[in-house]
Amino acid sequence: MTGPLIKDDRLRKISFTGSTPVGQALIREAADKVLRTSMELGGNAPFVVFEDADLDKAVEGAIAAKMRNMGEACTAANRFIVHESIADAFAEKFAAKIGSLTTARGTEPESKVGPLIDGKARDGVHALVTEAVEGGATAVTGGAAVDGPGYFYKPTVLKNVAADARILQEEIFGPVAPIITFSTEDDAVRLANNTEYGLVAYVFTKDLNRGLRISERLETGMLGLNAGVISNAAAPFGGVKQSGLGREGGSEGIEEYLYTQYVGIADPYAD
Incomplete structure (x- = not known):
């Protein structure tokens, strides 16, 4: 399944919505380049x-x-x-x-x-x-x-x-x-x-x-x-087990595309 997109060094993340078997294949491909993934897969x-x-x-x-x-x-x-x-x-x-x-x-x-x-x-x-x-x-x-x-x-x-x-x-x-x-x-x-x-x-x-x-x-x-429809763009959408990982929507969905950088700064005027 490896293609030019996944091989490209500029790629940092894969987000996929679809079947669990395809998602599993993409996760395996992503592992080679240690890419972050969000997978919204099958349900039951x-x-x-x-x-x-x-x-x-x-x-x-x-x-x-x-x-x-x-x-x-x-x-x-x-x-x-x-x-x-x-x-x-x-x-x-x-x-x-x-x-x-x-x-x-x-x-x-x-x-x-x-x-x-x-x-x-x-x-x-x-x-x-x-x-x-x-x-x-x-x-x-x-x-x-x-x-x-x-x-x-x-x-x-x-x-x-x-x-x-x-x-x-x-x-x-x-x-x-x-x-x-x-x-x-x-x-x-x-x-x-x-x-x-x-x-x-x-x-x-x-x-x-x-x-x-x-x-x-x-x-x-x-x-x-007591609700039959719960999808909401302001809420985190996603599953566990083989339904996937990561979230879409809400602040959690934004966090999926960010990373944390810690900067320790020494005081240049300290003795």
């Missing part, structure tokens, strides 16, 4: 809904977190971890809301869900859904491609997803929401952290103390507490 965001959450607000937040750019966003909610006592009600409300979104080309006035980037992406999303259903999951709504022109996929909600399903391990990058359940707070944390990624997480609960307590246990660079 958990969306945790506790039993005391406002269900309607949780569904609104789920739509916002899942459907941004048809799910083709690193910050998109990827795994919906819902307390077992409200999982069916959440799935029903979420499916009704997401299923009502019209899939059509952007030139159509009624369009709410556009196409995925290409046929390979759509086929990959459908393969994840198909495997999940074959493994015991149920499609509450959606679960199929939509005729084009264009590479459309129906907004989909899956419940009863197996714990080892591939759809829970990989970044879906499409309008599909797999739901799994938990019974205790420890279960929720374990399931949320069960990924190599750590970009963003979403937590819905009326208990602020619980929300803050959970935030300290989740392995993510960002957290949306």
Whole structure:
């Protein structure tokens, strides 16, 4: 992958937004010249809904977190971890809301869900859904491609997803929401952290103390507490684990392009 840019002695830093495999390759290349790097890479965001959450607000937040750019966003909610006592009600409300979104080309006035980037992406999303259903999951709504022109996929909600399903391990990058359940707070944390990624997480609960307590246990660079959209140019954006390193935005983002120089000055008039 080495190219003229990375070999150039004037280069001091690499900032990259994209997939984790490409980011890993760039970090290896940067090591040869000891370059500073900022990496905003893949995600597998958990969306945790506790039993005391406002269900309607949780569904609104789920739509916002899942459907941004048809799910083709690193910050998109990827795994919906819902307390077992409200999982069916959440799935029903979420499916009704997401299923009502019209899939059509952007030139159509009624369009709410556009196409995925290409046929390979759509086929990959459908393969994840198909495997999940074959493994015991149920499609509450959606679960199929939509005729084009264009590479459309129906907004989909899956419940009863197996714990080892591939759809829970990989970044879906499409309008599909797999739901799994938990019974205790420890279960929720374990399931949320069960990924190599750590970009963003979403937590819905009326208990602020619980929300803050959970935030300290989740392995993510960002957290949306009762919020489905948290990106803000004034805030530090970035993740941990294989979601990357460094930050964009805020004062932390500026610091990524600066270095500290210490100057010790002796008093020239001292005896």
